[in-house]
Amino acid sequence: MAVSLTRALVLAAAVALTAAMSACSNAGDGSKSGDAGSTVTIRIPDPGNSGALALGKKDGSLDAALAAVGAKVEWTGTAGPFAPAAQSLDNNQLDVASGSITSAIAALAQKPGFKVFAAVAPDNVAEGILVKDSSGIKSVADLAGKKVVVWHGGSSEYLLLQALARNNVPAAAVTRVYLQPNQSAAVLHSGQVDAWATWSTYSISERANSGEHFLVNGADVGSKNYAIWAVRNEFLVQHPAVVKAFYDYLHAAGLEQQQQPESAINVFRTAGPDAVDGREKALTVEYLRAGSPVSAITDADKTAFAEVAKFFADQQVTDGVLDLAPHLVDVTALAATR
Incomplete structure (x- = not known):
C-alpha cells in the first residue's frame, strides 16, 4: 500500500x-x-x-x-x-x-x-449496548428484568452501568452475565441474554452482519x-x-x-x-x-x-x-x- x-x-x-x-x-x-x-x-x-x-x-x-x-x-x-x-x-x-x-x-x-x-x-459511535433488531427493547428502561452480557470491570460493564444510572434504572434491576468478549456474541445470538455491552472490536461486525443495533452508544450515555x-x-x-x-x-x-x-x-x-x-x-x-x-x-x-x-x-x-x-x-x- x-x-x-x-x-x-x-x-x-x-x-x-x-x-x-x-x-x-x-x-x-x-x-x-x-x-x-x-x-x-x-x-x-x-x-x-x-x-x-x-x-x-x-x-x-x-x-x-x-x-x-x-x-x-x-x-x-x-x-x-x-x-x-x-x-x-x-x-x-x-x-x-x-x-x-x-x-x-x-x-x-x-x-x-x-x-x-x-x-x-x-468513542461516541462504535461502543454501546447491542440488542437484536427483533428484541422489542426500545429504551434503557426496557432492560429492567433482562440479562446483559458484559466483560467484568472494563468498558462493557462501565457502559451498562453508565446507561442505567443516566436513565435512573437501578443496577440491581438488570442481571449482568460476565463472559469473555469472544464468548459473548454466541450467547446473544442464542437468546440466552437480551443485550451485550461492548466496543468497536466486536460491535462493528455485529451491527454489520448479525441483525443487531445499538440501543444506546457512548455519546448517548455520556461516556468518559x-x-x-x-x-x-x-x-x-x-x-x-x-x-x-x-x-x-x-x-x-x-x-x-x-x-x-x-x-x-x-x-x-x-x-x-x-x-x-x-x-x-x-x-x-x-x-x-x-x-x-x-x-x-x-x-x-x-x-x-x-x-x-x-x-x-x-x-x-x-x-x-x-x-x-x-x-x-x-x-x-x-x-x-x-
Whole structure:
C-alpha cells in the first residue's frame, strides 16, 4: 500500500524530532537506548489488519521512528481486551499496550504494574449496548428484568452501568452475565441474554452482519471511557526516550488515520476473517474518521479519569476510589527524563 504524501511528511517530521531528542537525551543520561551498538526492544501487541500501527508495521515508518532512538519492535501476541494485556505488562511479557481507562482502573486497583502515558477521547459511535433488531427493547428502561452480557470491570460493564444510572434504572434491576468478549456474541445470538455491552472490536461486525443495533452508544450515555496507552513501569524508567518516540509516532499516525481512514483498513489482507468489506467496512471507516488521535494526558482528561474511578467505586466495581495520579505520565516531559 502506497504511503500518502501527508503521512510521509508527518512521520518524517516525527522521526527527525525523535532523533534530535534522542541525541540530546543520550548526551548526558547514559541511557542504553541510544548507546552505539545497543538496541532496545519494545514489545507491542500485534495490531492485526487495521489501524495506524498496522500501517506503520507494513510501510516501515514505525521501525524508522524507533530506530532513531536505538529501538526496534517485537510484535508479541495480538491486540485484545486490556485485562490480559495488563497481566502481560505485570509479568514482563509486554512493554506497552492499549486499552480503556475503565479497564486500566480495574487492573491498577489489583496490581499497579504500569503507567498510563497517553489517551484518546471517548468513542461516541462504535461502543454501546447491542440488542437484536427483533428484541422489542426500545429504551434503557426496557432492560429492567433482562440479562446483559458484559466483560467484568472494563468498558462493557462501565457502559451498562453508565446507561442505567443516566436513565435512573437501578443496577440491581438488570442481571449482568460476565463472559469473555469472544464468548459473548454466541450467547446473544442464542437468546440466552437480551443485550451485550461492548466496543468497536466486536460491535462493528455485529451491527454489520448479525441483525443487531445499538440501543444506546457512548455519546448517548455520556461516556468518559477514554482509550489509553500504558507502559510497563520498569520499561518507562529504563527507556523514557523510546516511550516518547513511540508516543510521537502514535500521535502523528493517528492524525493521518483520522484524515484518511480508508488507508488503515485491510492493510495486509483484503480477504479472510480479519478483512472487512461492505457495511462492515463502511462502519469501520465511520469509526476511524470519528476518532481522535492519541494525545498527551491533559488536566481535563485527569478530571474525567477521576470521575470514572469514583463511578466504579460507587458501583462497587472496585473496592474504594483509586487515586490515578501516581499512575499517570506527562509524556511531553520524557525527553528530559534521566
